[in-house]
Amino acid sequence: MVELHQFRPFWGLPNASPFCMKVETYLRFRHISYVVVPSGPRKSPTGRIPFVVEEGRSITDSEAIIAHFEQREATCLDDGLSDADRATAFFVREMVEERLYWQITYMRWGDPSGWAVFRPDLVKYLPLAMRGPVLFLLRRALLRQMRQQGLSPADPQGAYARGRAVLDALAGLLDDKPFFLGDAPRSLDMSVYAFLANILDQPFGNPLQEHGKSLSNLIAYCARMKALCWQGWTEGHQAMSGKRSS
Ligand SMILES: N[C@@H](CCC(=O)N[C@@H](CS)C(=O)NCC(=O)O)C(=O)O
Structure with a gap:
């Protein structure tokens, strides 16, 4: 059985980490059996989650995890893509995973209105040892990184403009x-969907979410991906029995 080490569900989202949700979306799409092991970055060999463990071997990084499972499939998700499509997928994924990652971080940790609603629920979710000074230091480090990205708590409109453009x-x-690349989901869709769902499906709104909800084709796309990969999921869910064990 594949172990998927990641955060527990939060705020009704399968995962508040878009990278974790990307891998889980993929495993579900492929009907690969897995069990969720609640975890955190400090337990990961690279300090980042998600990671999977299979037969004692750890695989880290969402792209590497997907590549690991894809090599076993009779047909790969990206088979038949032209060189131009592959290049598009590469650039889109890079932009989404870099820029929308910081937007998602900003809307929870950086935007003062977002932090006001995120903090109380985060505190309940975190282990006791993480709740006091550790959380303060973590947020301070994230705020510093966000400022380096041009995302300031003093200017939510300016910060969200960067996300709206994406x-x-x-x-x-x-x-x-x-x-994104035609009639069938490709590996790119596993990533884009997970990042969009983290923006659109979180319970507390913000200007970025409002803007996303005005883009009807993105909303329909998310509904399509959700129906394909997440039908029947509930927050108590911890594992999935797929058609086969990988
Ligand atoms: N490139 C990695 C990125 C994973 C990542 O950044 N995960 C975040 C959670 S969303 C994390 O573990 N952050 C902890 C840290 O940076 O200290 C992937 O695709 O899996």
Whole structure:
């Protein structure tokens, strides 16, 4: 059985880490059996989650994890893509995973209105040892990193403008296609969906979420991916029995 080491569900989201949700979306899409092991970055060999453990071997990094399982499939998700499509997928994934990662971090930890609603629930979710000075220091480090990205707590509108530009570009690229590179989901969709869901499905709104909800093709796309990969999921869920063990 594949062990998926990641955060527990939070705020009704399968995972508040888009990287964890990306891998779990993939495993579910592929019907690969897995069990969730609640974890955190400090337990990971690289200091980052998610990671999977299979037969005693750890695999880290969401892209490497997907590549690891894809090599066993008779047909890979990205088979048949042109060189241009592969290049598009590369650039889109890089932009989403870099820029939207910081937007998601900002809307919870950086935007003062977001922090006001995130903090109380985060405190309940965290182990006791993480709740006091550790949380203060963690937020201080994140705020410093966000400022380096041009995301200041003093200027939510300016910060969210950077995220709105990515959402607009994604809506333009998707256009009226069912998935980002055509009629079928590709590995890119596992990533883009997880990041969009973290913005659109979190319970407390903000200007970025409002903007996302105005982009009807992105909303329909998320509904399509959710129906494909997350139907029947509930917050108490810890594992999935797929069609086969990988
Ligand atoms: N490139 C990694 C990024 C994973 C990542 O950044 N995970 C975050 C959680 S969303 C993390 O573990 N952060 C802990 C830290 O940076 O200290 C992947 O694709 O898996």
